[in-house]
Amino acid sequence: MLTVRPYVAADEARWDAVVAASRNGTFLHRRAYMDYHADRFTDASLLIEDDGEAVAVLPANRAGDTVSSHAGLTYGGLVASRALRAGRTLEAFERIGAHYRGAGVGRIVYKPVPHVFHAAAAEEDLYALHCVGATLVRRDLSSVLAPVEKPPMSGMRRRAVAKARAAGVTTRTGGDMAPFHALLAEVLRRHDATPTHTCAELQLLRSRFPAQIVLHEAFRGGELLAGAVVYDFGRVVHTQYLAASAAGRACGALSLLLGELVADVYAARQRFSFGISTEDEGRLLNAGLVAQKESFGAHAVVHDRYEWVL
Incomplete structure (x- = not known):
């Protein structure tokens, strides 16, 4: 069963290892990049683990009752290892939603990594967003x-x-x-x-x-x-x-x-x-x-x- 827990500074090496081995992470998701402006954001990042092994990370910050992934990055989203497949991604979103609801969060603003930056196909999160009823609220055009x-x-x-x-x-x-x-x-x-x-x-x-x-x-x-x-x-x-x-x-x-x-x-x-x-x-x-x-x-x-x- 997957578990979700908040990121703490002692997790930096594990976090970066997930990003390095992921299908859709970039150096923007490394903690040394994310944390250069840590004083401006209240971190709400999560580690997603399977029997104690980190299989995904969610860069995130919190402002009031809103969590963003991530307000200080061009894109955040669930950064997933090759071990996190479609069914487990749906489970991960269930756990993520339950965790934030329990912490008093009312909504999540989610910016997925555009597919051109993926090392391998990694759009299970987009399907999971559809399943949980998330709505598209902004679309920018890049070249x-x-x-x-x-x-x-x-x-x-x-x-x-x-x-x-x-x-x-x-x-x-x-x-x-x-x-x-x-x-x-x-x-x-x-x-x-x-x-x-x-x-x-x-x-x-x-x-x-x-x-x-x-x-x-x-x-x-x-x-x-x-x-x-x-x-x-x-x-x-x-x-x-x-x-x-x-x-x-x-x-x-x-x-x-x-x-x-x-x-x-x-x-x-x-x-x-x-x-x-x-x-x-x-x-x-x-x-x-x-x-x-x-x-x-x-x-x-x-x-x-x-x-x-x-």
Whole structure:
């Protein structure tokens, strides 16, 4: 029989072992990543065990009578080992619901890991959500391409890449995070937004995951024109942040940088994710932003959010 219990700090090694061996976990689910902002969230994570062996984990936090999986992550969801199959997943959701109800929780906001990030098929949780009566409350549109299939860029994008090369733009990897973060903050300020991570947080996370969090930049001489922070999940990579200065936009620096990442640096990867292009809780599509991603050969994948009333 499966049992569910709250995560405690002493479980970190067991938790990370489940994530590492799971079908759908990424380094975002590792405790060293999750806990960088632990002071902002009341942790409500769970371990799911079968006769004392951890077979799944649920990253989660609590605010009032609501548990989210996870409000501080792009996606949370049940991170499952290969031992947790369909029937046991249904049982796990029964135990999870009973545990949270007993703790006075009224609803769960659930953000499953999108299938493109799975190492193997792992959508038993989506079926379990259907069985317990959870409802889809938000859907964002993300853009993903397959570098191994060498998707063609649009003519406009190829011209932008050629323009950047002719202007003397070059690329490099692994520089200081601070100048890029300043550029990113400047770009987002024009849209009344700020980066999700402060510069200090991004530097901390890169120090913890140096092989997985990689900064790529485009320069002309010593001037930073564009940059991309890439989260490397192995078979899949994701552009966590993209930014270009006014001068960079004028000469196509970001087009060159992304073109090289897709066609060269990450050419052997199964998927290259550009992230979402939606606003207003997913109801508004940013047509210009999604068209930019599609010009590299990307197509749509959705990121869903469910509400489970207990």
